[in-house]
Amino acid sequence: MKHIILVSLFLMCFVSESFSVSKTDVRLKDIGKVLEVRDNQLFGFGLVVGLRNTGDSRRSIFTNKALTNVLSRMGISPETNDLFQSRNVAGVMVTAKLPAYTKQGQTVPVTVSSIGDSISLSGGTLLMSELKGADMKTYVVAQGPVIVGGVSSKSSSVTLLRDTTTVGRIPDGGIVEREVPVTIRDQHHVTIVLNESNFTTASRVAFAINQSGFFGAIAIDAGTVKVPIANLEDGSMVDLIARLESVKVQPDSLAKVVVNSRTGTIVIGEKVRLLPVALTHGGISVRIGPQPVKRQATVRSKTPLPARTNIKQVRVQKAGDRIVYLEPQSTLNSLVKSLNRIGATPKDLISIIQALQSSGALIADVEVI
Secondary structure: OOOOEEEOOOOOOOOOOOOOOOOOOHHHHHHHEEEOOOOOEEEEEEEEEEOOOOOOOOOOHHHHHHHHHHHHHOOOOOOOOOOOOOOOOOEEEEEEEEOOOOOOEEEEEEEEEEEEOOOOOOEEEEEEEEOOOOOOEEEEEEEEEEEEEOOOOOOOOOOEEEEOOEEEEEEEEEOOOOOOOOOOOOEEEEEEEEEEOHHHHHHHHHHHHHHOOOOOOOOEEEEEEEEEOOOOOOOOOHHHHHHHHHHHOOOOOEEEEEEEOOOOOEEOOOOOOOEEEEEEOOEEEEEOOOOOOOOEEEOOOOOOOOOOOOOOOOOOOOOOOOOEEOOOOOOOOHHHHHHHHHOHHHHHHHHHHHHHHHHEEEEEEEEEE
C-alpha cells in the first residue's frame, strides 16, 4: 500500500543557557526586505527561428508580418506583396524580472512563451528582442537559444506531447541596457516590509530590532516596520541595512495544512489541532476522544461445568474494522501516523482532512494545490 508522504513543520523553540537565540530564529532578510528594494517586470515581443516545422502556421498573421518587417530592415524585401510564410518561425512574448541594483552589462534569465499556434519551441533561437518596463522604455535586450523542458513528437498516426513545449527559458539570455535607480525616499527612516503579513511577526520584528540597538523601531501594521535612523554618517547606509538584515527574529507559525492532491504530499504546521469528533470514511473510522474500554463477552456452556473448571472469557472483534482513536487536542500529525499504520491511501487522508475542516473539528487553514 502506498504510504502518505508527510512533511511536518514543527517550529519548536529550544533555548540553551549559552545561546540567547533559539534554533528557529531566522534572519530578518529572509522574511522581509527594505521597502524601496523591489524587482521590476519586463516584457516584449520576439521571434523564435530555426524550428523544425513546428512554428506558427499561415493563420498567425502577426508572425508573418513581423518576420517580413525584420527582413525588410535588413534590405531583404519580398518580390511580391505576399507575406513571408514559414512554419520554422514562431511569434513569442518574452518576459523577464529585473532585480534591484542590477547594473548595465549584467545578464538576467528570460522566459519565452508562444502566442500563436506553434506546436513546440524546442531547438529554436530567439532573435534580438527589446524588453520594456511599465514606462515603455527598453531596459533589457534578449537573444539566444531556447531551452524547452517538454517533449513533442508527431507521426502519421500518433502525436506525443509531454509537459509544456510552447514555453522555454534562456538562462542569462537578457543583457541589461538601462538601470533602474533605487533611492530611499524617507531619509529619516528605513522601512522593512514583511513577505507575509502577520501582526505577531511584525511585533516580534520591532522588538528584536530594538534589542539589537536600533532604538525606536515600531510596527506600523501587520506587514510594515519602521526603523528611525539616528546620526547616520554619509556612506554608511549600506552598513546600517546590512546590520538590520542580520537581526534574528522568530516568525510566528500559522495553523495551516497544504495538500497536493496530485502527489499526495501533505505539509502540516505546528499549530494544527483537532477537536473531539467522530468520522467514518469507507472502512476507516476516526474517533477523537477518550478511548472506550472494550467490553468482554462471557461464554457460558449450556451443560453443567465440571468441578474446578473456570469460566472462559472471549474477546469478540469484527474482522476488517479499522478504527483510529485519538485524544482531544491531538495534532494532525498523530492522525496521519495512525492512518499510515492501517494502510490508508493519500486520497483517503485528503478526503478526511477536508471533511474535518468542513465540520469545524480541524483548527487550521487547508490549502489544496
